[in-house]
Amino acid sequence: MPELPEVTTTINGIRPYFQGAVIAGVAIRERRLRWPIRADLEQRLQGRKVIDIQRRAKYIVVILDRGGLLIHLGMTGSFRVVTSQSMPERHDHFDFITDAGVVIRYRDPRRFGSLIYCEEDPYQHERLSKFGVEPLEPDFTGTYLYQMSRTRKLAVKAFIMDQSVVVGVGNIYASESLFKAGIHPRRKCARISMSRYNNLAGEIQNVLTNSINVGGTTIQDFVRIDGRPGYFEQQLSVYGRSGEPCHHCGHAITTRVIAQRSSFFCPQCQT
DNA sequence: CCCGATTCCTGTAGGC
DNA sequence: TGCCTACAGGAATCGG
Numbered sequence: 369m370p371e372l373p374e375v376t377t378t379i380n381g382i383r384p385y386f387q388g389a390v391i392a393g394v395a396i397r398e399r400r401l402r403w404p405i406r407a408d409l410e411q412r413l414q415g416r417k418v419i420d421i422q423r424r425a426k427y428i429v430v431i432l433d434r435g436g437l438l439i440h441l442g443m444t445g446s447f448r449v450v451t452s453q454s455m456p457e458r459h460d461h462f463d464f465i466t467d468a469g470v471v472i473r474y475r476d477p478r479r480f481g482s483l484i485y486c487e488e489d490p491y492q493h494e495r496l497s498k499f500g501v502e503p504l505e506p507d508f509t510g511t512y513l514y515q516m517s518r519t520r521k522l523a524v525k526a527f528i529m530d531q532s533v534v535v536g537v538g539n540i541y542a543s544e545s546l547f548k549a550g551i552h553p554r555r556k557c558a559r560i561s562m563s564r565y566n567n568l569a570g571e572i573q574n575v576l577t578n579s580i581n582v583g584g585t586t587i588q589d590f591v592r593i594d595g596r597p598g599y600f601e602q603q604l605s606v607y608g609r610s611g612e613p614c615h616h617c618g619h620a621i622t623t624r625v626i627a628q629r630s631s632f633f634c635p636q637c638q639t
Numbered sequence: 640c641c642c643g644a645t646t647c648c649t650g651t652a653g654g655c
Numbered sequence: 656t657g658c659c660t661a662c663a664g665g666a667a668t669c670g671g
């Protein structure tokens with residue numbers, strides 16, 4: 369499930385083929401994603417130059433010579449770079465074809481992803497307007513989390529997954545960073561001290577950075593641009609480890625549903 | 640406004 | 656072996 373590290377890994381994989389390219393064509397086989405792909409997208413993109421590929425929250429932001437694209441991977445979206453001879457398979461919903469003849473192909477079995485065309489600056493698009501801070505930027509601190517949480521009533525796990533607070537943290541990295549910080553995921557976010565939030569902010573940054581460095585996590589669907597999996601899965605402390613021993617104390621890892629998402633934690637190490 | 644519940648979707652895993 | 660059901664979850668939307 370693509371969270372911040374998986375989006376970054378995807379962007380790094382696409383960039384060598386996409387940045388600086390001219391879009392020779394777009395082939396769309398399935399327009400019904402999270403929102404329908406607009407009918408004139410092929411025509412709008414034809415001949416346009418790709419200036420840069422960036423990230424905001426879990427969106428891939430493609431900067432074009434004017435305007436741009438917002439691409440979300442949803443739950444099961446991934447890109448691959450293939451040759452023009454490669455036949456699209458089921459769930460390969462669209463291709464960007466560059467002037468170098470490279471095909472950048474999007475696959476998304478569950479179709480929760482999106483491809484949005486922006487006439488003007490994509491950073492001004494409404495979809496990006498409600499996002500909170502970037503976790504790897506300097507303004508993401510324990511103080512920030514502490515201040516944002518004081519008046520809120522939800523569990524800390526739901527709080528750090530709230531994209532209007534901090535972006536890019538999904539179910540996997542929320543579970544992992546709370547374990548590293550020794551915080552119980554069900555604890556009310558307003559009842560956590562400044563020093564614990566300092567730890568948590570640092571652990572969120574550590575977990576995300578470590579994952580980026582090994583190409584992200586592969587659980588089920590996410591694959592890197594070259595089709596190989598990310599390797600962060602081997603470093604997971606709690607996610608998906610229900611019943612297995614905690615690496616720190618040996619107690620069995622517990623799973624509970626918190627805010628409609630399965631959550632994994634050590635009941636002994638996390639309080 | 641806030642927050643929990645529901646919804647979209649399909650591949651996979653587990654039970655019988 | 657095959658069928659059925661539950662489950663996975665990002666994020667928009669709905670309802671209390």
